[in-house]
Amino acid sequence: MKTSADGRSDAGQPRNRERERADLGEGRFRPSERASALAAPYHGAVIDLSDRHFLSTLDFSLEEVDHLVRRALDLKARAREDACPRLLEGRVGALVFFNPSVRTRVSCESAMTRLGGSAIPITPGKDTWNFEVGEGVVMDGNTQEHVRELAGVLSRMCHFIGVRKSELITVGSARAEASADYAELARDPFLHALAEHGDVPVVNLESNRFHPLQGLADMATIRERLGEPAGRKYVLTWSWHPKSLPVATPHSQLLAAADLGMDVTVLRPDGWELEPEVMGAARERARSLGGEVTETADAEAAYEGAHVVCAKAWGSLDYYGRFEQEAAEKEGLRPDWIVDEARMEKTDDAFFMHCLPVRRNIVVTDGVLDSDRSAVIDEAENRLWTAAALFAALAGK
Numbered sequence: 518m519k520t521s522a523d524g525r526s527d528a529g530q531p532r533n534r535e536r537e538r539a540d541l542g543e544g545r546f547r548p549s550e551r552a553s554a555l556a557a558p559y560h561g562a563v564i565d566l567s568d569r570h571f572l573s574t575l576d577f578s579l580e581e582v583d584h585l586v587r588r589a590l591d592l593k594a595r596a597r598e599d600a601c602p603r604l605l606e607g608r609v610g611a612l613v614f615f616n617p618s619v620r621t622r623v624s625c626e627s628a629m630t631r632l633g634g635s636a637i638p639i640t641p642g643k644d645t646w647n648f649e650v651g652e653g654v655v656m657d658g659n660t661q662e663h664v665r666e667l668a669g670v671l672s673r674m675c676h677f678i679g680v681r682k683s684e685l686i687t688v689g690s691a692r693a694e695a696s697a698d699y700a701e702l703a704r705d706p707f708l709h710a711l712a713e714h715g716d717v718p719v720v721n722l723e724s725n726r727f728h729p730l731q732g733l734a735d736m737a738t739i740r741e742r743l744g745e746p747a748g749r750k751y752v753l754t755w756s757w758h759p760k761s762l763p764v765a766t767p768h769s770q771l772l773a774a775a776d777l778g779m780d781v782t783v784l785r786p787d788g789w790e791l792e793p794e795v796m797g798a799a800r801e802r803a804r805s806l807g808g809e810v811t812e813t814a815d816a817e818a819a820y821e822g823a824h825v826v827c828a829k830a831w832g833s834l835d836y837y838g839r840f841e842q843e844a845a846e847k848e849g850l851r852p853d854w855i856v857d858e859a860r861m862e863k864t865d866d867a868f869f870m871h872c873l874p875v876r877r878n879i880v881v882t883d884g885v886l887d888s889d890r891s892a893v894i895d896e897a898e899n900r901l902w903t904a905a906a907l908f909a910a911l912a913g914k
């Protein structure tokens with residue numbers, strides 16, 4: 518059958534659709550690929566996202582987010598057939614990492630390379646200067662370059678700038694005294710200064726408040742497993758963890774499920790609520806698609822009938838900056854706030870998600886993580902295809 522450049526047949530269907538359907542019963546594909554064949558195909562509609570910043574999925578309409586997710590799954594299918602289009606030929610991205618990373622760094626570099634472009638990772642203070650973000654600062658300390666010049670310079674040399682900068686990772690992990698309160702950090706000044714002073718799209722690779730690329734990958738994972746997720750039950754469960762981890766990832770995961778129109782339950786102990794403004798935005802977006810967002814501390818009720826269980830540890834905003842006090846307060850929560858086989862049995866055959874890295878037998882038991890219910894490796898792989906879809910879209914391709 519004759520196919521077009523985007524891999525579609527004359528009838529508008531992906532070219533291997535019939536073969537994939539035939540293969541479904543033979544068990545030849547791993548779960549994600551089996552489910553991919555069930556998901557609605559990328560519709561190929563033209564939605565212009567060129568030259569936009571990607572700081573949060575909230576900056577994008579539901580239609581635009583959905584477009585990116587479907588496009589990511591389409592790119593994934595085409596790559597499986599060795600038909601990855603070179604949409605980023607000649608394009609260069611700078612990836613600035615103030616914090617450690619495996620998935621974000623490798624997925625972005627791999628995405629740019631596979632689409633014919635290239636990426637330059639930058640580790641501030643290690644292989645570059647230390648950067649200053651304060652306005653009007655007398656730079657007589659250990660910062661040598663201001664974000665104003667950095668944004669201008671990178672914009673002349675690169676087509677995208679990605680940045681991971683989360684004080685909450687550093688401060689929470691070190692259990693040091695916070696240098697600012699949460700409200701101050703949630704303004705993400707470095708990220709927004711880059712976007713303001715640069716001339717190319719800035720992509721948030723995780724800030725204090727959002728991790729939107731994780732959100733896109735989670736949406737892709739849910740869509741490829743459930744086909745049409747609207748109305749299905751998604752549980753985002755807090756888990757005990759020895760450290761006070763950032764809220765950026767659970768914020769973006771919450772928004773991801775809301776943007777799919779799911780019935781979202783945030784399961785967390787009292788005192789570990791997510792940011793009210795983000796909860797409100799998630800509620801609004803879910804409702805517009807017929808879904809809803811609720812919160813509870815009741816694990817029995819939350820797991821009952823769930824189709825997706827996503828675990829994440831996060832620090833208490835109430836205790837922000839008082840990490841030792843928070844650690845003492847949450848010690849008693851440890852036995853009850855882990856995802857285990859018994860809890861998963863209460864669900865409606867739910868699959869398990871986690872953004873990784875995950876602490877085994879702290880956040881989730883080996884029994885769940887090593888079972889067929891676990892989607893964590895598919896979820897990580899989808900970081901690659903959602904990053905690819907995003908960079909291509911920001912390049913106007």
Ligand code: CP
Pocket residue numbers: 617618619620621622723731872873874
């Ligand atoms: N999930 C995630 O962002 O992983 P990394 O911190 O390894 O990038």
